[in-house]
Amino acid sequence: MxxxxxxxxxxxxxxxxxxxxxVSSYPGTPSTEITEFAAKYDEIYAEWAPNEKVAxxxxxxxxxxxxxAFCAMKHVGMNVAADPxxxxxxxxxNGGLVIGVADDPGMHSSQNEQDSRHYAIAAKLPMVEPSxxxxxxxxxxxxxxxxxKFDTPVILRLSTRVSHSQSxxxxxxxxxxxxxxxxxxxxxxxxxxxxxxxxxxFVEQRMADLTExxxxxxxxxxxxxxxxIGIITAGIAYQYxxxxxxxxxxxxxxxxxxxxxxxxxxxxxxxxxxIYVVEELDDVIETHCRKLGIEVEGKSIFGFxxxxxxxxxxxxxxxxxxxxxxxxxxxxxxxxxxxxGCPHRGVxxxxxxxxxxxxxxxxxxxxxxxxxLFAIDTTICMxxxxxxxHGFNKARGEEAAAKTVAxxxxxxxxxxxxxxxxxxxYNQGISTVIILDNRITGMTGHQENPAxxxxxxxxxxxxxxxxxxxxxxxxxRIRVVDPLDLAAVEAVIREETAVAEPSVIITRxxxxxxxxxxxxxxxxxxxxxxxxxxxxxxxxxxxxxx
Amino acid sequence: MTKSITIVGVGGQGxxxxxxxxxxLLVSEGFDVKVSEVHGMSQRGGSVVTYVKYGEKxxxxxxxxxxxxxxxxxxxxxxxxxxxxxxxxxxxxVNTQQIDPMPVITGAMEYPENVQEKLRSAGVNVIEIDALKxxxxxxxxxxxxxxxxxxxxxxxxxxxxxxxDTIKKTVPEKFVQMxxxxxxxxxxIK
Ligand SMILES: Cc1ncc(C[n+]2csc(CCOP(=O)(O)OP(=O)(O)O)c2C)c(N)n1
Numbered sequence: 001m002x003x004x005x006x007x008x009x010x011x012x013x014x015x016x017x018x019x020x021x022x023v024s025s026y027p028g029t030p031s032t033e034i035t036e037f038a039a040k041y042d043e044i045y046a047e048w049a050p051n052e053k054v055a056x057x058x059x060x061x062x063x064x065x066x067x068x069a070f071c072a073m074k075h076v077g078m079n080v081a082a083d084p085x086x087x088x089x090x091x092x093x094n095g096g097l098v099i100g101v102a103d104d105p106g107m108h109s110s111q112n113e114q115d116s117r118h119y120a121i122a123a124k125l126p127m128v129e130p131s132x133x134x135x136x137x138x139x140x141x142x143x144x145x146x147x148x149k150f151d152t153p154v155i156l157r158l159s160t161r162v163s164h165s166q167s168x169x170x171x172x173x174x175x176x177x178x179x180x181x182x183x184x185x186x187x188x189x190x191x192x193x194x195x196x197x198x199x200x201x202f203v204e205q206r207m208a209d210l211t212e213x214x215x216x217x218x219x220x221x222x223x224x225x226x227x228x229i230g231i232i233t234a235g236i237a238y239q240y241x242x243x244x245x246x247x248x249x250x251x252x253x254x255x256x257x258x259x260x261x262x263x264x265x266x267x268x269x270x271x272x273x274x275i276y277v278v279e280e281l282d283d284v285i286e287t288h289c290r291k292l293g294i295e296v297e298g299k300s301i302f303g304f305x306x307x308x309x310x311x312x313x314x315x316x317x318x319x320x321x322x323x324x325x326x327x328x329x330x331x332x333x334x335x336x337x338x339x340x341g342c343p344h345r346g347v348x349x350x351x352x353x354x355x356x357x358x359x360x361x362x363x364x365x366x367x368x369x370x371x372x373l374f375a376i377d378t379t380i381c382m383x384x385x386x387x388x389x390h391g392f393n394k395a396r397g398e399e400a401a402a403k404t405v406a407x408x409x410x411x412x413x414x415x416x417x418x419x420x421x422x423x424x425x426y427n428q429g430i431s432t433v434i435i436l437d438n439r440i441t442g443m444t445g446h447q448e449n450p451a452x453x454x455x456x457x458x459x460x461x462x463x464x465x466x467x468x469x470x471x472x473x474x475x476x477r478i479r480v481v482d483p484l485d486l487a488a489v490e491a492v493i494r495e496e497t498a499v500a501e502p503s504v505i506i507t508r509x510x511x512x513x514x515x516x517x518x519x520x521x522x523x524x525x526x527x528x529x530x531x532x533x534x535x536x537x538x539x540x541x542x543x544x545x546x
Numbered sequence: 547m548t549k550s551i552t553i554v555g556v557g558g559q560g561x562x563x564x565x566x567x568x569x570x571l572l573v574s575e576g577f578d579v580k581v582s583e584v585h586g587m588s589q590r591g592g593s594v595v596t597y598v599k600y601g602e603k604x605x606x607x608x609x610x611x612x613x614x615x616x617x618x619x620x621x622x623x624x625x626x627x628x629x630x631x632x633x634x635x636x637x638x639x640v641n642t643q644q645i646d647p648m649p650v651i652t653g654a655m656e657y658p659e660n661v662q663e664k665l666r667s668a669g670v671n672v673i674e675i676d677a678l679k680x681x682x683x684x685x686x687x688x689x690x691x692x693x694x695x696x697x698x699x700x701x702x703x704x705x706x707x708x709x710x711d712t713i714k715k716t717v718p719e720k721f722v723q724m725x726x727x728x729x730x731x732x733x734x735i736k
Binding site: 371372464 | 583611648
């Protein structure tokens with residue numbers, strides 16, 4: 001059957017057809033739906049892990065155990081998963097292992113614009129990159145073949161426009177590969193220095209073999225044309241090139257983007273007068289071409305920032321682009337905002353009122369940084385609110401500490417806030433940490449987490465106790481408060497910032513968008529009594545207007 | 547020739563369902579189709595945009611400035627924001643409903659004035675609809691998206707039965723009747 005599929009759904013379809021058995025991931029836009037779709041197949045066991053490192057290690061273990069395994073993450077998730085990934089590159093696999101990573105050029109919903117291709121080079125791992133949904137399915141399956149043939153984890157690189165666009169995919173049946181035998185093999189799986197030395201030799205040979213493979217693999221494709229110029233490209237950029245330039249230009253489309261072929265590229269470059277490299281983000285293909293001694297143009301005209309598009313390709317290579325009319329007037333921006341009824345709002349209203357310095361983190365609650373609340377001072381990466389506050393307070397001393405708090409969501413706390421909290425208690429910090437516990441991973445669209453009480457597959461489980469984790473970490477002052485009770489929130493924050501010892505405030509109220517939440521009917525403003533002071537506009541609720 | 551439609555609105559207005567209905571219809575008509583949506587923060591009231599492209603072979607999933615045949619705008623100032631996507635002879639189908647964005651709510655900015663007049667003089671075809679009124683008439687303010695699909699259907703070459711068939715297949719069963727009514731109301735606006 002043929003139907004429209006999101007790129008991420010097509011990856012899940014590829015996992016199903018390839019006989020993948022185990023999926024462990026941590027959510028992150030734009031990668032999240034892969035795991036959600038994979039979970040819909042009865043044949044696949046899929047789970048949310050507390051973070052990407054755990055997810056990656058789970059998948060590595062499943063692979064050593066003989067199953068075809070997978071884990072997905074967004075680009076910054078790969079920073080967290082990098083440690084197991086770099087050494088799994090040495091151990092290699094038993095059952096095939098594919099690691100999916102979705103970059104976000106243009107930062108539609110990310111805190112940076114890093115290019116994950118550097119990871120494939122640094123970890124010496126093969127990386128494949130599809131350019132539409134049909135290729136998402138095909139390349140996922142091809143990745144398992146490469147993984148088992150060359151004894152290596154394979155990285156599947158996606159980007160926002162590939163993950164989040166739908167195109168037509170044909171469905172095929174599952175290839176039930178089963179679970180391979182496991183045999184103890186310390187030389188391969190116990191990475192002591194002595195064993196790792198042997199494996200490093202293997203890794204270098206494997207890269208050489210893969211480069212040989214890249215020369216003839218169907219993943220790399222030359223589309224000749226009677227043109228002066230030749231374009232080397234990959235992934236979504238290929239689609240932009242085709243749209244802008246039509247079929248009258250020669251293109252070398254790389255599907256295997258690490259390692260890249262040598263002879264194939266040299267042969268292609270020799271046939272055309274002028275060679276351009278069109279790639280999003282960094283100059284990875286361009287650098288490879290230059291190393292081969294090919295004169296190419298790429299980043300000097302396209303730059304390193306943001307997304308490409310057919311428009312940019314046409315402007316830069318053809319010197320023209322479609323005309324358009326602009327609206328004559330100012331259109332106010334429409335930024336995302338905390339939802340009506342969001343339990344985070346009252347906390348930020350209070351923090352802003354108390355004029356505290358707020359060490360922020362990543363989640364829906366990062367929106368507390370925006371107008372009109374302006375309540376957050378820093379946002380770096382998941383977990384940094386807790387550890388960076390500790391550093392901030394060590395630098396500025398006890399008096400300053402009384403005017404600071406960290407805010408972190410429940411999912412983010414379990415992802416990487418716990419370690420920071422232990423650092424505070426162990427090293428005699430006095431910081432106040434607020435855990436915004438809405439019982440779910442809200443930001444990425446409601447993924448279950450260890451505190452939610454059920455799993456991705458819908459199984460009811462006892463929720464992890466945030467209080468007990470904090471207690472075990474050595475925090476003596478743990479307060480739980482309903483964030484919808486503004487007076488209580490303010491009182492508790494005042495008390496806990498005043499004491500010179502570590503404290504945790506858990507503001508607990510489920511996300512207002514959860515189906516399980518019984519919402520009270522919306523309140524209405526009594527127009528007769530309204531004095532027009534506009535105080536209520538200061539909480540930034542989209543349901544209130546004047 | 548590839549045709550391009552851009553659907554814009556406010557997170558929560560159901561632009562995704564609209565693009566799904568359109569996408570499914572085009573696939574069953576035998577076209578190559580690409581639908582592009584940006585997920586992520588969209589449930590929190592931000593500006594959302596989806597692209598639907600079809601033809602013999604579609605390459606890029608995104609629509610850029612000056613490329614759209616139709617812009618289907620679920621909210622008035624979103625129509626103004628995205629009118630630049632249209633080709634010279636393109637058509638803007640716009641819901642005249644106004645939803646204040648946060649800078650307007652907080653008083654930092656004003657909702658733009660005379661949007662409809664300005665759009666009419668922007669050099670594109672403009673169809674204005676009070677989609678909220680029709681949606682409520684069909685039974686729910688949530689049906690704005692399908693009213694808009696009804697209005698869009700007048701600018702596309704497919705028979706009415708195909709639309710009805712696709713809506714039946716795409717929306718949850720208990721909402722089929724209401725959505726068919728919303729579609730008819732939208733389609734009746736010429
Ligand atoms: C390393 C990393 N992984 C994933 C993400 C994507 N992401 C951002 S915030 C977040 C979790 C938010 O959940 P929670 O902390 O519970 O806060 P909520 O959004 O529910 O308020 C995720 C998964 C990220 N930014 N960085």
